[in-house]
Amino acid sequence: MKSSRYLPLFLVLFIVAIGVYSPASAQEKVLREALKASDIRSLDPHYGTTTIDYACIDPMFNALVRFKPVDVNPELIEPDLAERWERSKDGLVWTFYLRKGVKFHKGYGELTSEDVKFSLEKAANKATSGFASDYAALSKVEALDKYTVRLTFKNPIPSVLGILSNYHGGYIVSKKAVEEKKDNFKFDPIGTGPFMLKEYVPKEKVVEVRHPDFFRGKPKLDQVEFWFMPDASSREMAFRKGEIDIVEGEREQAWVKKMRDIPGTAIEIFGPGETLVLHFNMTKKPLDDIRVRRAICHAINIKELMTFLGPDVTEPLVSVIPMSYLGGTNKVPTYAFSPETAKKLLAEAGFSKGLDLSMVITEMSDYRRPMEQVQEQLRRAGINLKMDVITHTAFHEQIRKDVNPLVLYVAARFPVADTFLTHFFESKSIVGTPTAITNFSHYNKIDDLIAKARVEVDPKKQKELWAEAQMKIIEDAAAFPLCTTKFVFSRKIYVDLGYELRSTLNLSPPIAWTTDIRKK
Amino acid sequence: MIKYTIRRMILVLPTLWAVVTFVFFLIRVVPGGPAVAALGSYATAESIRELEKKMGLDRPILVQYGSFLKDLCRGDLGKSLITNKPISSEIRKALPYTLDLTLGGMLIGIVLGVPIGIMTALKRNQAPDYIGRILSLVGISMPEFYLGILLMYLFAIKLNLFPVLGGGNFNVLSSRLYYLVLPAFTLGIIMTAFISRMVRSSMLNVLREDYVRTAKAKGLRERVVIYKHALRNALIPTVTVIGIYMSILMGGSVLTEIIFSRPGLGKMMVFAVKDRDYIALQSVIIVFSAFVFLFNLLTDILYSIIDPRIEYR
Numbered sequence: 044m045k046s047s048r049y050l051p052l053f054l055v056l057f058i059v060a061i062g063v064y065s066p067a068s069a070q071e072k073v074l075r076e077a078l079k080a081s082d083i084r085s086l087d088p089h090y091g092t093t094t095i096d097y098a099c100i101d102p103m104f105n106a107l108v109r110f111k112p113v114d115v116n117p118e119l120i121e122p123d124l125a126e127r128w129e130r131s132k133d134g135l136v137w138t139f140y141l142r143k144g145v146k147f148h149k150g151y152g153e154l155t156s157e158d159v160k161f162s163l164e165k166a167a168n169k170a171t172s173g174f175a176s177d178y179a180a181l182s183k184v185e186a187l188d189k190y191t192v193r194l195t196f197k198n199p200i201p202s203v204l205g206i207l208s209n210y211h212g213g214y215i216v217s218k219k220a221v222e223e224k225k226d227n228f229k230f231d232p233i234g235t236g237p238f239m240l241k242e243y244v245p246k247e248k249v250v251e252v253r254h255p256d257f258f259r260g261k262p263k264l265d266q267v268e269f270w271f272m273p274d275a276s277s278r279e280m281a282f283r284k285g286e287i288d289i290v291e292g293e294r295e296q297a298w299v300k301k302m303r304d305i306p307g308t309a310i311e312i313f314g315p316g317e318t319l320v321l322h323f324n325m326t327k328k329p330l331d332d333i334r335v336r337r338a339i340c341h342a343i344n345i346k347e348l349m350t351f352l353g354p355d356v357t358e359p360l361v362s363v364i365p366m367s368y369l370g371g372t373n374k375v376p377t378y379a380f381s382p383e384t385a386k387k388l389l390a391e392a393g394f395s396k397g398l399d400l401s402m403v404i405t406e407m408s409d410y411r412r413p414m415e416q417v418q419e420q421l422r423r424a425g426i427n428l429k430m431d432v433i434t435h436t437a438f439h440e441q442i443r444k445d446v447n448p449l450v451l452y453v454a455a456r457f458p459v460a461d462t463f464l465t466h467f468f469e470s471k472s473i474v475g476t477p478t479a480i481t482n483f484s485h486y487n488k489i490d491d492l493i494a495k496a497r498v499e500v501d502p503k504k505q506k507e508l509w510a511e512a513q514m515k516i517i518e519d520a521a522a523f524p525l526c527t528t529k530f531v532f533s534r535k536i537y538v539d540l541g542y543e544l545r546s547t548l549n550l551s552p553p554i555a556w557t558t559d560i561r562k563k
Numbered sequence: 564m565i566k567y568t569i570r571r572m573i574l575v576l577p578t579l580w581a582v583v584t585f586v587f588f589l590i591r592v593v594p595g596g597p598a599v600a601a602l603g604s605y606a607t608a609e610s611i612r613e614l615e616k617k618m619g620l621d622r623p624i625l626v627q628y629g630s631f632l633k634d635l636c637r638g639d640l641g642k643s644l645i646t647n648k649p650i651s652s653e654i655r656k657a658l659p660y661t662l663d664l665t666l667g668g669m670l671i672g673i674v675l676g677v678p679i680g681i682m683t684a685l686k687r688n689q690a691p692d693y694i695g696r697i698l699s700l701v702g703i704s705m706p707e708f709y710l711g712i713l714l715m716y717l718f719a720i721k722l723n724l725f726p727v728l729g730g731g732n733f734n735v736l737s738s739r740l741y742y743l744v745l746p747a748f749t750l751g752i753i754m755t756a757f758i759s760r761m762v763r764s765s766m767l768n769v770l771r772e773d774y775v776r777t778a779k780a781k782g783l784r785e786r787v788v789i790y791k792h793a794l795r796n797a798l799i800p801t802v803t804v805i806g807i808y809m810s811i812l813m814g815g816s817v818l819t820e821i822i823f824s825r826p827g828l829g830k831m832m833v834f835a836v837k838d839r840d841y842i843a844l845q846s847v848i849i850v851f852s853a854f855v856f857l858f859n860l861l862t863d864i865l866y867s868i869i870d871p872r873i874e875y876r
Contacts, residue, residue, distance in 0.1 A: 075728075081834040084600075084645065169613055176610075226647050245646055245653050246834060247729065247826045270728065270824060274708075277727065277822050280715050286728040436595035436839055443599075443608070479608035 071265040072560045074538065076289040077272040077281060078551060082246050086232045088214035089165060089172035094291070094550040099249045099269050102554045103148070104214040104234035107139050107159065107192075107207045112542040112555050115315055115458050117369045120204045124154060124215055124235065125192075134199040134500055139207075141190040146256040147217040148239035156186035158218045163194070165221065166212030174212040176480070177457075181206075199498045201461040201505065202369065210457060210548045237262040237556035247271060263541070263559040282308075288538050288560070289552060292531035294409065296353025302533045311532045312355060314546035315458055319413055319525040320363050322450045322467070322483035329398065330448050336520035338388035338398075339449070340378035342424035343417055349526050351416050356531055360524040362513045363463065367546070370460025370496075370509035375517040385424040397425035402447040404430045405438035413525065414451045442483060443474045450483040453528070455550060460509040464493045468516055486521040537561045564867065568860065575856045582852045583635070583845055587628055590841050596620065597644040600838040618644050631845070640846040645838050650846040653831065658850065660730045661827040663739065664820070665813045667747030669805065672754025677801070679755065680762020681794065687767065695759060702756025707815070711749040711822040718745060730825040746823045750812060761804045765797035772796070798869055806862030810855040 080095035088100045109123035110116075122128075125139040145154040165171045167178035183195040196203070207213045220233035230243050235258065238251035249269045253262045270287065272278045275298075281287040283305060292298050292310075302308055321343075323336045330336055349357045358365075361373040389398055404414050411432060418428045433441065442450045456462045465480070466472055470487035472480035489512040496508035516522055532552055534540070541557025598614040615621050619630075634641055640650040683695035719727045731742030769775060770793055778788045817829030828847055835843035867873045 081830075081837065082645070169610055170617075173610055229647055244656070244826065245643075245648065246657070246830050247824070272824050274821050276708075276712050277715075277824055280712065280720060281728045281824070283720050284723070284727050286726060434595065434837065436600045436837065437593065438595075439599050440595040474608075477608055 072263065073266040073268065074264050074289070074554065074558065074560060075268045075270060075287045076551070076554070077270045077278045077287045078291045079273060079275070079278070080271045081273050082271055083243070083249060085229045086240065086243065086249070087229045088216065088232070088234075089174060089212050090229065092173060095269065095271060097549045098551040098554075099251070100214065100232075101209065101236070101549050102238040102251055102267060103232060103236040103240060104209070104216070105145075105236055106209040106213040106215055108204050109209040110548065112547070112553055113545050115546045115548050116367075117202050117205050117459055120208055123209065124159070130203070134203070135196045137194045137196075137203055138187070139192045139194070141192065142258060143190055145235050145258045147220070147235055148233050148254055151217045151220050151233045154215065154235055155189050156192045159192045159215055160184045160186045161218035161221070162215040163207075163212075165216065172212055177206050177212055199500060201497055202457070202459045205457055205459055238267055238554065241266070257556055259556050262556040264554070267554050282533060285535070289532060289534045291551060292533055294352070294356045294528045294531050296355055299353065299355050299531060305533075307536050309534050309536050311534060311544055311552055312529050313544050313552075314358075314527075314529055315365060315367060315455060315548070316358060316527040316529040317409070317453045317455045318360055318363070318365060318527050319451065319453055320360075320467075321417070321523040321525060322452055323521060323523070324445065324448050324450070324483060324485060325521060326485045327445070327448045329392065329394065332392045333520055334388045334392040335394070335398070337378065338385040338392070338424070339421065339426065340520055340523045341381045341388065342385035342421050342426060343523065343525070344380040344420050345525060346380070347420065348413060348416050352413060352526070352528060356529050358527040358529060360527045363467065363516055363522050363524050364460050364509075364513060365527055368458040368460060368463070370506055372506075372510040372513055374510060375514050377517075378520075378523070382424040385426075389425060394425075397427060399427045399429070400448050401429035401431070402449060403433050403438060403441050404451065405435040406432050407435050409453050409528065410438075410451055417451070417525070443479065445475055447483070452481065452483065454481075455548070457548070460513075461493065461497055464489065464509065464512055468512070468521065469493050484521040486516065486519070488519060489515050564864075568864070571860055571863075575853070578856065579849060579852050583849055584628075586845055586848050587631065587841070588624075590836070590839065590844055591624060593839070595839050597839045597841065600645065600840075635849075640849070641842040643840055643843045645840045645843070650843055653843070654828065654846060654850055657826050657828045657831050659733060660825055661813060661816055661820070661829060663743055664746055664750065664816050664825065664827065665809065667743050668750025668754055668812055668816075669809055671747055671751025672758050672808075673805065675751070675755040676758025677762050679759035681766055681789065683759065684763045684766035684770065685789070695763070699756040699759050702752055703760075705753065707749060707753060708818045708822055710752060711746070711819055714745050714749055715822070728824050730827075742825070746819045746825060749819050749822075750816065754808060754812065757808060758801065758805065761801050762797060765800050766793060769793045769797045795869060799866060802862055802865050802869060806858050806865075809858040813854055814851055
C-alpha cells in the first residue's frame, strides 16, 4: 500500500510533463494541407491518379510547358522547362529549346534533353506509365543537343502542348534517378520542382522541403506537409485548431456554410470541377430502346439536383463536356424536366406500368448522394431503381464488367474535348474490350467525327466537329449530363497561395514557389 | 508451466496457418483488385492487365498461395502491392503506435475501471452505484468515433490542451505521450465502462461467499477483507475479460487511429482491404493473430499468479 502514496505525485508529474510539452514551435514556414485520402498511390508522376497524388507530385516536378497556376485554359499554356518551341506546318514535328541551368533535386545534376527524352519515352510506355495511351501518336523523341529536343508525331493530335504540360505523363523526371532507384522511384522521386521529398510516412503524410536551386526563385515556404485524413470531422477539427492550414472540404453547401463561419477562414471553390454524367448502356435491355433512355432524361430534375447538392458547389452542365473546356459546347438538344413526357415515352416503349432497374453504386458520397437524388426523381416517374452500395474499388471493377444498365460517372479529365470523347464515347474504349477505357454506353456512332477532329489543324473546324459529336451523343441519349461539381477547400487567411485560383487540374490548390505563410 | 507455454506456442502455428489461408482466399473472392485500385479511374483494360502481371496476380491462385507460404516460412512477408515497400518495415513503423494506443487505453480502463467497479459493488443500490452504472452504460453505448470527436472538441479545440493530428515524434517520450492522451482516453473511457461492470458483478458474487463472511467474522479490517480476500478472487474473471478486450482493443483501434490521424496497424489493415492490397492485409492479419495468441497466453499465465491453486499441465 506504500506505493499508493506516490501515485498522486506520479500523476502530477505526468500532467506537468504533458503540460510543458509543446511541439517544436519552429521558426520555419511550414504549410500543412489535409486531404481526403488514406494514402498516396504513387509519387512517380507517370502513375499518380488521385487528388492526393496530384497534390504531392505537382510541387516536385515541372514539364516542358505548364498551365498558368490560376487557370487550366489549354489555350493559355506557357513555357516551363522549355524556353520556347517551334512546330512544323503539318503539326507533326515539334522542337523544344530547354532552359539552361535547371537543377534536379538532391544533386542529381542539370536537366538536359536526355532527361526529357527519357521522361517522354517512359510516359509513352505502358510498362512504365499509367498514361501511355495519351502518347499513342508520339513516334519519336530525339535529343538534338544538350538543350534541344525534337518530337515527331505519327499524326496531328488536338493538344500537343497539353500532353507535354504539368499533368500526368508530361512531367519530366531525372533519368539518372529513375535508372538508379528503379521501383523505389515511385516513393523517392527526383524532379526539378520548388519542393523536394523529405519523407513519406505510409498512411500518414508526405513531407516536402524547399528546393534551394529551384530555377524560378527561392520558394517562400520551408516545408510543406500533405496529411492523409479520410475522416471529414478530423480534418475539420485539425483546421479549427490551426494544426492544418489548408483542408479539403466536402462538396456540400452545408460544409461551405459551416466553414465560412470560422473566423480567419477563406473558402476556395474552384474548377474545372468534375462532371456528373449518366451513361446509358445501349446494349442492355430495356436501355437499348431510345424511348426508355429519353424517358429517364425527362424524369430527372437537374435544378432540384443542383439545389440539393448546393448552389455554391455546382455548375450547370449542358453537354457531356463542360463549356469551359476546349471544344465544349452548349449547342446541344436538351431534355426538359417532364415526368409526364417520361411516363408517355415509357408507355410507348411498353412500360406503362413502370420500369424496374437495378445497379451498383459506390459508397463514395460524390457518387452516392447525387444518385440517391436521381433515384428518388426516377421513382416519381414510375422508374424503380434498386441500388446496391459497394466499395469504390469494387464499383470500378463492376462497372467495367457491364453490371450496370446505367452508370453515374464523376470525372475530371484533361480539358480538351478529344479526351472526353475518346475515353467515354469512342468505340475502342467500350468496356469489356481489350482497349477499353470508360465507354460505358457502348456508343460507336461518332468515331469518324472524333478521328476527323483529332487531325484537323483548323481550330474553328475542329471545334465544329467536336460540337457535332456532342450533339449526336445527346440526340441518341447515349449519356445524360447532370451537372458539374466544383472543388472545395478552406484555407487560413494567412496562407497566401501566391496566385488567384480559378481552376486547376491538380484538383487541390497547387503549392507554388510563391505560396507563403504571412503570419500565424 | 514452461511445458504448457511451449505446447501453446506450437499450437499457434496451425491456427495462424488457418487464419491466413482463410484470408488469402477470401480477399481474392471480393470484387475489385489492387491493379484497379492502384491505377484509378483512368485505367485502360490493357494497363490493368499489365500491372496485374507485374504484381504476379496473373498466376493461378494456387501458385500464388504456394509462393506466399514459401516466403512466409522464410520470414518474408513480401512487398505491398500498392506502395511496393517491404511490409515488414511498414509494420515495424505502425505497430509501436498501435501498441501504445492499446496499452494506454487498457491502462486507463484498468486504473479507472477497477476502483469504480469496487466502489459500485460496495455501495450497491446507493447513489455511487447508480451513478457508476449509468456512466458505464453511457460509456458502453458511446461509439468510439463519437467519443473521440467529443474529446477532441473539448480538450483540443475549446481548451487547447492537446493536439489532434498525428502520433507525435516516436523517439521523444514526452511527444509520444502528449499525442497519446486523447486517443488513449477515447479507448480508455470505453474500457473503463466494460471493466467497471465486470469488476462490480464479480465483486458482488465474491462478497456473498462464505470465506468473505468468515474473514469479516474473524474481525479483519474491511480494507483487508476487500483487497486481500474479495478482490483477488474477483479479479480472475476480470483478467479473462481484459485478455479478450486487449485483442478487441487492438483490432478495434482503427477508428481512433483514423480520427486522430495516427499511424497504426488497424488503419493499415482497413486501407489494405480498401485497396485490395492482399499482401499487406495478409501480413497485418498474421501480426494481429499473433498478438491475440500472446494476449491469451499472458491471461492464462496471470491466472496462476492471481490464484496459485491453478496449475497447468
